[in-house]
Amino acid sequence: MLTLKLITENKEEVIKKLAKKCFDGKELIEKVLTLDTERRATQQKLDSELAEMNKLSKEIGDLFKAGKAAEANAAKDKTSALKEDTKALSDKLTEIENSITSILLTIPNIPYDEVPEGKVAEDNLVVKSSLRECKEGDTVGNWTTVPGNNEAKLPHWELAKKYNLIDFDLGVKISGAGFPVYRGYGARLQRALINFFLDEARAAGYEEIMPPTVVNQASGYGTGQLPDKDGQMYHCEVDDLYLIPTAEVPVTNIYRDVILDEKQLPIKNCAYTQCFRREAGSYGKDVRGLNRLHEFSKIEIVRIDTPEHSKESHKEMLAHVEGLLKKLELPYRILRLCGGDMSFTAAICYDFEVYSEAQKRWLEVSSVSNFDTYQANRLKCRYKGENDKKAQLCHTLNGSALALPRIVAALLENNQTAEGIRIPKALVPYMGCDIIK
RNA sequence: GGAAAGUUGCCGGAGUGGUCGAUCGGGCCGCACUCGAAAUGCGGUGUACGGGUAACUGUACCGGGGGUUCGAAUCCCUCACUUUCCGCCA
Numbered sequence A: 001m002l003t004l005k006l007i008t009e010n011k012e013e014v015i016k017k018l019a020k021k022c023f024d025g026k027e028l029i030e031k032v033l034t035l036d037t038e039r040r041a042t043q044q045k046l047d048s049e050l051a052e053m054n055k056l057s058k059e060i061g062d063l064f065k066a067g068k069a070a071e072a073n074a075a076k077d078k079t080s081a082l083k084e085d086t087k088a089l090s091d092k093l094t095e096i097e098n099s100i101t102s103i104l105l106t107i108p109n110i111p112y113d114e115v116p117e118g119k120v121a122e123d124n125l126v127v128k129s130s131l132r133e134c135k136e137g138d139t140v141g142n143w144t145t146v147p148g149n150n151e152a153k154l155p156h157w158e159l160a161k162k163y164n165l166i167d168f169d170l171g172v173k174i175s176g177a178g179f180p181v182y183r184g185y186g187a188r189l190q191r192a193l194i195n196f197f198l199d200e201a202r203a204a205g206y207e208e209i210m211p212p213t214v215v216n217q218a219s220g221y222g223t224g225q226l227p228d229k230d231g232q233m234y235h236c237e238v239d240d241l242y243l244i245p246t247a248e249v250p251v252t253n254i255y256r257d258v259i260l261d262e263k264q265l266p267i268k269n270c271a272y273t274q275c276f277r278r279e280a281g282s283y284g285k286d287v288r289g290l291n292r293l294h295e296f297s298k299i300e301i302v303r304i305d306t307p308e309h310s311k312e313s314h315k316e317m318l319a320h321v322e323g324l325l326k327k328l329e330l331p332y333r334i335l336r337l338c339g340g341d342m343s344f345t346a347a348i349c350y351d352f353e354v355y356s357e358a359q360k361r362w363l364e365v366s367s368v369s370n371f372d373t374y375q376a377n378r379l380k381c382r383y384k385g386e387n388d389k390k391a392q393l394c395h396t397l398n399g400s401a402l403a404l405p406r407i408v409a410a411l412l413e414n415n416q417t418a419e420g421i422r423i424p425k426a427l428v429p430y431m432g433c434d435i436i437k
Numbered sequence B: 001g002g003a004a005a006g007u008u009g010c011c012g013g014a015g016u017g018g019u020c021g022a023u024c025g026g027g028c029c030g031c032a033c034u035c036g037a038a039a040u041g042c043g044g045u046g047u048a049c050g051g052g053u054a055a056c057u058g059u060a061c062c063g064g065g066g067g068u069u070c071g072a073a074u075c076c077c078u079c080a081c082u083u084u085c086c087g088c089c090a
Helices: A004-009 A011-020 A026-065 A069-104 A156-162 A168-174 A185-203 A217-222 A248-255 A310-327 A374-379 A404-414 A425-431
Strands: A125-129 A207-209 A241-243 A258-261 A267-276 A295-305 A332-336 A348-356 A361-370 A381-384 A395-403
Touching (some): A004 A026, A011 A026, A026 A069, A156 A404, A185 A207, A185 A267, A185 A295, A185 A310, A185 A395, A185 A404, A185 A425, A217 A241, A217 A248, A248 A295, A248 A395, A295 A310, A310 A332, A310 A348, A310 A361, A310 A395, A348 A404, A374 A395, A395 A404
Parallel strands (some): A207 A267, A258 A381
Antiparallel strands (some): A267 A295, A295 A395, A348 A361, A361 A395
């Protein structure tokens, strides 16, 4: 959530920037500021009454000790009114603070200046592509370049069947739709990709983390999945635990309520986990095959950084993800998301898309975001420099590097040949073969 | 699943109603001693919110919430978590 300080000191600017995210924050911001004024006044009154109370209590104690019981009892009478008053004030203060927090939770992060104007996916800027140089004004809406291959191609769900790599029906039998069973080379390809992505991340300096796949409520709130996306997570009610939708949740929560030393930053973590998404309300061809699953594998990279360095970190993460796609020899494009298409919590976000030749469409395979202090504020993830008196909020960043299913879809579809599925060079050592027949 | 014990500052660990934001030890920082280091000695060492240009200062925080009391880390209730033993299991 945004900090009160930011809103108080830059009211007009915040409202203006929120508009870029297609969010009309004027009313809410005004409300927060009014509440904040009230909060200060209430606290001042409460603090001074509590101070008075403390003073009286001390005096009473001294009187009792001095054996002046009568005087002490007289002084006691004075406290009862004060006590009632402080109770009321303290309740009021809590109520005001809760109101402020609950409003702040409904206000999205403000986008960086580089974030393009726009409302929908078509407005996203294409900033880079493996297919051709990008020029100013390239957007998803006017982008027509695709790999020039006119051969008829099979979609991945048919290839998966043909080469006996993935059994969707078996998944339905065991668990339900959206839980595919990978087998043979299909299973091995999963393991190959996981290892490849982890090795690449390690080589880039990320510490590998193997976190729990199930988290408690506090962690869900920490990264913002709760309360808003409650219905999107699998919830084990008996134990009140949630299956993670992404490794971002357990990994970022490592740094919840932590004050880091500036020397530790940037923290670079990577993690492979299974990810679980209920995907409530998704139907149609978009969910066919591997396009949208309830359970899938993903390698996530997470960084905690200083405000000064976070943009540099973001660039490095983008370069890392691009490097992966290059090594996998997949046709890709990189989008800078417009204000309206960005997630609630991001300050800036780049999406990576890979072209699926059989489906004739671009598949989102990674999203790399800088959350500025928005997530850190909720997490209470702070750092202190050598000469800092006060801890200040970190910046948090994360990105998929990468999610497997759509990569697999693209690999199968784009690399199909008469002889079989060609395996890109980088994966051959992990697969133990250069073609799936 | 059964039983017991616990949760205090960066860590260990005291504290069982007032002078406790908290003894002491360790760590860390500063200073002194030293050619330098070690050892030693002295001093310092939390967070949040409020007031103040600042120095500084008020309030809150001893797992969470509630209660008793003029006054709670300390007493009571409640919830959560952790550890140990037994059982079960990999």
